[in-house]
Amino acid sequence: MACMACLSAIVKWTGSRGIPVFEIILFRNLFAFVPLGLYIARTTGWEVLKTQRPFGHLARATVGLTGMVCGFSAVQYLPLTEATALQFTSPLFMTALSALLLSEKVGRHRWGAVVVGFLGVLIMARPLPGQLNLPGVTLGILSALGAAGAMVAIRQIADTERGPTIVFYFTLGGVVLGAVGSAFHWVTPDPATMGMLVVAGLIGGVGQLFLTEALRQAPIGVIAPFDYTQLVWAALLGLVIWGELPHPLTLVGAVIVAASGVYILHREMRRFRRG
Numbered sequence: 001m002a003c004m005a006c007l008s009a010i011v012k013w014t015g016s017r018g019i020p021v022f023e024i025i026l027f028r029n030l031f032a033f034v035p036l037g038l039y040i041a042r043t044t045g046w047e048v049l050k051t052q053r054p055f056g057h058l059a060r061a062t063v064g065l066t067g068m069v070c071g072f073s074a075v076q077y078l079p080l081t082e083a084t085a086l087q088f089t090s091p092l093f094m095t096a097l098s099a100l101l102l103s104e105k106v107g108r109h110r111w112g113a114v115v116v117g118f119l120g121v122l123i124m125a126r127p128l129p130g131q132l133n134l135p136g137v138t139l140g141i142l143s144a145l146g147a148a149g150a151m152v153a154i155r156q157i158a159d160t161e162r163g164p165t166i167v168f169y170f171t172l173g174g175v176v177l178g179a180v181g182s183a184f185h186w187v188t189p190d191p192a193t194m195g196m197l198v199v200a201g202l203i204g205g206v207g208q209l210f211l212t213e214a215l216r217q218a219p220i221g222v223i224a225p226f227d228y229t230q231l232v233w234a235a236l237l238g239l240v241i242w243g244e245l246p247h248p249l250t251l252v253g254a255v256i257v258a259a260s261g262v263y264i265l266h267r268e269m270r271r272f273r274r275g
Contacts, residue, residue, distance in 0.1 A: 061170050
């Protein structure tokens with residue numbers, strides 16, 4: 001989770017240096033192939049890239065990369081802590097999408113948690129005159145929606161596709177999207193910015209692999225709550241780099257959203273254990 005918070009900070013910093021979002025996406029995914037390639041070579045072997053679900057990977061990449069574009073844009077408009085906190089709405093969207101797209105039964109407890117969670121989002125957004133950052137909040141929420149859609153897409157192909165396969169084709173899609181978008185607007189980075197873009201790719205790749213391995217080694221109920229530690233790292237990075245102090249309502253809303261997400265996870269695990 002520290003890797004993901006550092007990635008968001010680098011995206012915000014490189015964006016402030018004039019690097020367009022699609023160019024950041026290009027480098028983030030291009031250099032992610034370094035740790036990803038080493039991981040595949042040392043563990044599964046390259047035969048893992050054979051896939052039975054090319055269109056499933058396309059769907060996962062489409063919604064996931066849409067979320068990435070929105071998320072990378074959101075950090076340019078919002079303080080790092082607030083942009084990170086909005087990502088916590090992803091489990092709320094995932095619950096709703098699972099009911100709508102996968103026909104999963106969602107009981108009143110989880111729907112109630114979704115409603116409470118979005119009240120937390122309303123608190124974070126501070127819809128008062130002069131306080132609402134509409135572009136940033138909208139992009140942050142769309143980013144969380146894209147991440148939730150990507151998770152639903154992964155669940156639809158996970159029966160035949162392995163973790164490295166899914167990560168590889170998503171990363172490949174990111175390179176293609178970044179290259180196409182950068183062709184219309186390219187800014188040559190200076191050496192310092194270029195170095196940070198390389199680091200963004202390496203951190204992004206390592207972070208994805210760490211998360212994949214963690215989910216392989218332990219139940220999701222053990223791993224998922226650690227996702228919320230991103231807020232601590234984001235707050236520290238925002239304070240040190242930009243002197244940002246989280247707004248009290250951002251913290252209150254984030255706690256409500258996080259609590260809703262943890263409760264949804266608790267109900268999911270309880271339902272899973274009951275079969």
